[in-house]
Amino acid sequence: MLEIRNVVASYGSVVALKDISFTAEIGKITTVIGANGAGKSTLLRLISGLEVATSGAIHWQGESLLGKSPESIVRMGVAHVPEGHAVIAPLTVAENIEMGALFRARSNKDDVKLAIGEVYELFPRLEERKNQLAGTLSGGERQMLAISRALVSRPSLLLLDEPSLGLAPLVVEQIIETIKALCISTGLTVLLVEQNANTALSVADHGVLLSIGSVVADQPAPLMRADSALRSAYLGY
Amino acid sequence: MNTLITTLFLGTTRGAVFALVALGLVLVWRGAGIVNFAQMGQAMFSTYVASTLIIKGYGYWFAFLIALAVGAILGAIVDLAVMRPLTRRSHAGVLASDSMRATVPVIASLGILGVLQSLAGMIWAAEERGFPTPVSDVAVKPFGKTAPFTKFDLFIIVVVALTLVVTTLFFKKTGMGLAMRATALNPEVARLSGIRISRVRTLSWAISGVASSLAGLLITPSANLSPNTLDLILIVGFTAAVVGGLDSLPGSVVGGFILGLLIAVINVYVSPDDVFLALLVFLLLVLILKPGGLFASKKVRNV
Amino acid sequence: MSSHKNPAARNLFFVIIFAIVIFILGADLDPYNQGQLAVVSMLLIGVLSVTLLTGTSGQISLGQGALMAVGGYASALTILNLGLSMWLALAIAIIVSAMAGLLLGFAAARLTGPYLAGTTLVLALALPSLANRFESVFGGDVGLNVDFGNPPSWLISAFGEIGYEQWQLYATVPLTCLALLATANILSSRTGRMWRAIRDNESAASLMGVNVSTNKIFTFVVSSGFAGLSGALYGLRGIVGPSVYPISLSLLLLTGAILGGLRSIAGALIGSALVVFLPDLIEWATRPLALSEQIGNYLPGLIGGVLLLLTVILNPGGIANVLHHHKNK
Ligand SMILES: Nc1ncnc2c1ncn2[C@@H]1O[C@H](COP(=O)(O)OP(=O)(O)OP(=O)(O)O)[C@@H](O)[C@H]1O
Ligand SMILES: [Mg+2]
Numbered sequence: 001m002l003e004i005r006n007v008v009a010s011y012g013s014v015v016a017l018k019d020i021s022f023t024a025e026i027g028k029i030t031t032v033i034g035a036n037g038a039g040k041s042t043l044l045r046l047i048s049g050l051e052v053a054t055s056g057a058i059h060w061q062g063e064s065l066l067g068k069s070p071e072s073i074v075r076m077g078v079a080h081v082p083e084g085h086a087v088i089a090p091l092t093v094a095e096n097i098e099m100g101a102l103f104r105a106r107s108n109k110d111d112v113k114l115a116i117g118e119v120y121e122l123f124p125r126l127e128e129r130k131n132q133l134a135g136t137l138s139g140g141e142r143q144m145l146a147i148s149r150a151l152v153s154r155p156s157l158l159l160l161d162e163p164s165l166g167l168a169p170l171v172v173e174q175i176i177e178t179i180k181a182l183c184i185s186t187g188l189t190v191l192l193v194e195q196n197a198n199t200a201l202s203v204a205d206h207g208v209l210l211s212i213g214s215v216v217a218d219q220p221a222p223l224m225r226a227d228s229a230l231r232s233a234y235l236g237y
Numbered sequence: 238m239n240t241l242i243t244t245l246f247l248g249t250t251r252g253a254v255f256a257l258v259a260l261g262l263v264l265v266w267r268g269a270g271i272v273n274f275a276q277m278g279q280a281m282f283s284t285y286v287a288s289t290l291i292i293k294g295y296g297y298w299f300a301f302l303i304a305l306a307v308g309a310i311l312g313a314i315v316d317l318a319v320m321r322p323l324t325r326r327s328h329a330g331v332l333a334s335d336s337m338r339a340t341v342p343v344i345a346s347l348g349i350l351g352v353l354q355s356l357a358g359m360i361w362a363a364e365e366r367g368f369p370t371p372v373s374d375v376a377v378k379p380f381g382k383t384a385p386f387t388k389f390d391l392f393i394i395v396v397v398a399l400t401l402v403v404t405t406l407f408f409k410k411t412g413m414g415l416a417m418r419a420t421a422l423n424p425e426v427a428r429l430s431g432i433r434i435s436r437v438r439t440l441s442w443a444i445s446g447v448a449s450s451l452a453g454l455l456i457t458p459s460a461n462l463s464p465n466t467l468d469l470i471l472i473v474g475f476t477a478a479v480v481g482g483l484d485s486l487p488g489s490v491v492g493g494f495i496l497g498l499l500i501a502v503i504n505v506y507v508s509p510d511d512v513f514l515a516l517l518v519f520l521l522l523v524l525i526l527k528p529g530g531l532f533a534s535k536k537v538r539n540v
Numbered sequence: 541m542s543s544h545k546n547p548a549a550r551n552l553f554f555v556i557i558f559a560i561v562i563f564i565l566g567a568d569l570d571p572y573n574q575g576q577l578a579v580v581s582m583l584l585i586g587v588l589s590v591t592l593l594t595g596t597s598g599q600i601s602l603g604q605g606a607l608m609a610v611g612g613y614a615s616a617l618t619i620l621n622l623g624l625s626m627w628l629a630l631a632i633a634i635i636v637s638a639m640a641g642l643l644l645g646f647a648a649a650r651l652t653g654p655y656l657a658g659t660t661l662v663l664a665l666a667l668p669s670l671a672n673r674f675e676s677v678f679g680g681d682v683g684l685n686v687d688f689g690n691p692p693s694w695l696i697s698a699f700g701e702i703g704y705e706q707w708q709l710y711a712t713v714p715l716t717c718l719a720l721l722a723t724a725n726i727l728s729s730r731t732g733r734m735w736r737a738i739r740d741n742e743s744a745a746s747l748m749g750v751n752v753s754t755n756k757i758f759t760f761v762v763s764s765g766f767a768g769l770s771g772a773l774y775g776l777r778g779i780v781g782p783s784v785y786p787i788s789l790s791l792l793l794l795t796g797a798i799l800g801g802l803r804s805i806a807g808a809l810i811g812s813a814l815v816v817f818l819p820d821l822i823e824w825a826t827r828p829l830a831l832s833e834q835i836g837n838y839l840p841g842l843i844g845g846v847l848l849l850l851t852v853i854l855n856p857g858g859i860a861n862v863l864h865h866h867k868n869k
Contacts, residue, residue: 272653319853334598334741336598336738339652340600343657344798345848348845348846348848352846356838358834362834469665475658475662511669514673516666517662524647525650
């Protein structure tokens, strides 16, 4: 279980998160939705160790994450795919994927090979473009690559920041279906940040709605999806 | 005609050494975003260590390897003792802006240079020393004719070529090489991939230390050893690195050879006094006309 | 306090106090220390050039020593070839070095941090070779002989007998005071605020309507004028030549500015005194240890380097910053 308790975070004088609490169940997709600037990315960056919280606690499977470096948090099974197709453009596709498994390449040689084979199976287009520079990929392919890079670390918790950004609905659907299938087959826990609330809520098990740094709703996804008052108040449709 | 050939050979051997210096600078620049003005101070220090060992009667190769190790250790110390604490505090007060974050490490590296030169002066005195070569440095004479180069020139070329091959293989074929490239290109994604970027950076400093110590060992036989001798080499190496684009490893190597040839030509055909003037003009021309280096792609870079 | 309302008047007040203190202090010192104090006063102008350039606008130059040389040669050539007075020569030194700064500024406005540092360092190495290239004009390695001349008679009648070192000090201090005043006024002016805005965030400054490259060039011009004046005075002690303005002079100015405090005038003052008197201080402190000459020669460099490193790592605001905090407690 991912447990977020009374987390406060700020950038200088800008308070991005004011006292956030919620939990995400193992093996489930929990989606965090909210308008621009609500603090969604900040939340994920806190969990993966890229930012430091002012106060509060974050626990993954009983272990505290706050104060740990991103490098150590990855080793605890938490993988973060940051906003905006985060791949390293001047490296090849294969190198980007290999990079995600570097930290366990020596201790787990065979499994790394296996994991790399699996992501190529998941996204065959990447295997075809293995030796191409990541910078030459299309937006959708880059997102697949970014996710693959995270998956080869064999995460138990996957943090996805707006995977739909700039992608055609069809591609988004394909990616999200893939993730959903992984949750079911491997027990992966997913925290999915999305602008596109409808898509997110349709695949997620649980929804958390953020507004200007606070949780305003925390309920099963189908319920949230059906709550038109909530939608019109915070999501504007 | 004969002068021209000699000049080209001289330019190539010197260029090979400049390439190493530029390589060392670029490694740290890419890895840590710092231009290390203390680099040749570190090289001077390790060359003195080698010189002392040789004077004490140890063999050239033993001293050679120890000097490279000292270079690596000094590089790592500079990072761990100065640059890491400096960047860790980088959000406080004076260091709160991009301009100062770029400026203060430069000042720190000058401080390190001062410390190393003073220490060398204290330990090894100010008097200049020569430095031996592992192979003969008189012109080779195949078929009874005097060739325009010495065995030591050939040695330099071979050593530098080998270094470049090993470096390239390291970066392209090993996991650590990949980690170093990833860290240089995008530290955030590298960290999210589990790469311990501070260790990788320290390693960049160490490798850069080896490259520059090697340069020191190769250039010193032709330039007497004193606490300040290698300063000028640093300036040439810096210019070479900028000519090559400062963040391109192959570019820095090519830049080194270009500078070697340029300097040899000016030395022989103009006047040794004008070398630094020519360097300045060349550097300014490159920075104004091709700020990203001679081999920059279309991508505009902010220098 | 009323002085808060009028910073210009407050600055003037402090500077006059400074001048009076130096004049009185200078009269009682032995010639050696008078000379050292004169050097502090000369270098203070150079350190202020770093305070303006690096401390205020965030640009770094390792070529301030070369700009000092430009000022030195300009004044020496004016005195020797045109036969003009020392004061006119100093004014010309400021103008010529400011123009050199203009040229440098055009290149510098496009460069940041390490690029700028490296380029100015190459400049500092290249300029002295001009002295050899045009030996008949610049006097080659030997350089040109100039001096402060003799003190005017009214000064002698006011102070009694005035030695050469004392005259150096008295001739320099008024100019240093002008430089201090000018710096103080720039720092508190709109221009100073624009420079700081550029230092803190270039793109934000440019969004606020500050013309970044014009201001960067202007900073170089002003800073170079300061360096030129400092260099001209420094050369008037006896010789203007390549050996008077080595690379280490640029580093000395930078060290002084950092140790004292890169961002304040008080810091520049403390820093200049520190770098000039540090070797004397070390010599005095280690005399009982009877160190070998070899160690003694390099000790100031070592201690200076270590202090520089400790300052940038532990206390980047310099000594002035520490004093300031204590005052505010
Ligand atoms: N590096 C930063 N420095 C200062 N403020 C920041 C920084 N990053 C984010 N913020 C501020 O923190 C708040 C939350 O930002 P965050 O990126 O978490 O929002 P978000 O919900 O991810 O928005 P979006 O949907 O647009 O990605 C915003 O007000 C933003 O301006
Ligand atoms: Mg976001």
